[in-house]
Amino acid sequence: MANIIITGTSRGIGFEMAKLLADEGHKVLALSRNDKAIAQLNHKNISGFPFDITKSEDLKKVDDYLSQNWKIVDILINNAGMLLNQPFLETSSEAFEMVYKVNVFGVANLTKLVLPRMPKDGHVVTISSMGGVQGSVKFPGLAAYSSSKGAVITLTELWAEEFKETGPSFNVLALGAVQTEMLKEAFPGYEAPTTALEMALYIKDFALSGHKMYNGKLLQVSNSTP
Numbered sequence: 001m002a003n004i005i006i007t008g009t010s011r012g013i014g015f016e017m018a019k020l021l022a023d024e025g026h027k028v029l030a031l032s033r034n035d036k037a038i039a040q041l042n043h044k045n046i047s048g049f050p051f052d053i054t055k056s057e058d059l060k061k062v063d064d065y066l067s068q069n070w071k072i073v074d075i076l077i078n079n080a081g082m083l084l085n086q087p088f089l090e091t092s093s094e095a096f097e098m099v100y101k102v103n104v105f106g107v108a109n110l111t112k113l114v115l116p117r118m119p120k121d122g123h124v125v126t127i128s129s130m131g132g133v134q135g136s137v138k139f140p141g142l143a144a145y146s147s148s149k150g151a152v153i154t155l156t157e158l159w160a161e162e163f164k165e166t167g168p169s170f171n172v173l174a175l176g177a178v179q180t181e182m183l184k185e186a187f188p189g190y191e192a193p194t195t196a197l198e199m200a201l202y203i204k205d206f207a208l209s210g211h212k213m214y215n216g217k218l219l220q221v222s223n224s225t226p
Contacts, residue, residue, distance in 0.1 A: 001025045002208070003070045005062075005114060007053060008080030010034040012180035013127075016200035017077065022046045029065065032080065053080050053106030054098075059113055066117055073117045075207050078107045078126040078152070085141045096144045103148035108155065115168070122168030123211040124159070125203065126152050130176045130222050139187075149174070153218050160216025169211035173203060176222020193223060 004021055008014040010032035018030040018038060022045035030038045031051035038048045047065070051058045066073065082102035084095055111124060118124070130136045132149030139146075156172040163170070177192035184190075202221060210219075 001027065002074035003027045003029075003072060004075040004077065004207070005029045005031065005073055005110075006077045006079055007031045007051070007110065008127075009038050009048065011037065012196045013200045013203065014077075014079040016197045017079070017204055018046055019043070020200055020204050027070070029062075029070075031062065053110060054101045056109075059109055062110070063113055066114075070117070072119055072122075073114050074119065074122050076111065076114050076118070076122075076124045077203065077207055078111065078124070079203075080106065081127065081129075081149075082145070083142075084144045086144075087141055088143045091144060099144040100148050100151070103145070104151045104155070107152055111159070115163070118168045120167030121211070123207060124156075124168055124170045125207045125210070126156055126170070126172045127203070128153050128172050128174045128218075130174050130220060133174050133218070133220060136174075136220075156218070157216050164215070169215040171206075171210055171214050171216070172218050173206065174218060174220045174222070175199065176220075 004026050006014055006018050006028060009018045009030035015037055018028050019041065022028045022043045026045065028046045030046050030048040033050060033052050035048045035050050038046060049061060051061065080102065082099050084099050107126060129146060129149040131138060131142055131146035132153055153172050156170045160170040177194065180196050
């Protein structure tokens with residue numbers, strides 16, 4: 001059984017993944033700003049506390065938890081994300097920066113914290129978006145969000161190269177449309193063909209075994225546009 005950290009577990013895909021992995025017997029540290037839904041599960045294999053990926057004091061809480069409870073972290077799933085749907089000329093520099101603080105800098109800072117505790121056969125899975133893939137269909141209003149998701153694709157490739165001798169493995173999944181609250185915010189009225197649970201099942205299986213076949217790779221997980 002693995003020790004697994006998942007961010008963005010208050011709802012949607014992250015919440016479903018935490019339940020699925022815990023039900024299989026894995027130990028899950030579920031991190032999100034709002035931990036109410038996770039706490040209400042009262043699952044013996046899930047631990048969690050309020051966590052803002054942009055705050056250094058909350059990263060310290062994770063460090064303290066790991067020092068006291070886990071010797072190693074087998075899998076890190078960088079699932080937390082912030083979406084901003086706003087015309088570029090109306091987007092303040094502060095708002096643009098905040099998207100990057102969550103989707104890029106926060107991912108980098110948490111990964112840096114966890115890496116020294118990961119074994120060679122560990123796996124870091126970062127969740128990106130089809131909007132961040134070069135050449136994919138793009139949508140107005142998503143300049144900050146989609147460009148930040150493109151950044152973590154490149155980060156993943158760089159991490160895989162830098163740590164190819166010592167591990168762990170790094171891969172990034174660019175998700176297409178999934179029926180989540182985040183999708184509703186970006187595309188009101190659009191009904192996605194994939195549910196949060198269906199995508200959570202796919203990511204769970206990939207996180208547990210995908211690093212045996214892939215490292216430094218972008219996998220496009222999409223059956224529709226957007």
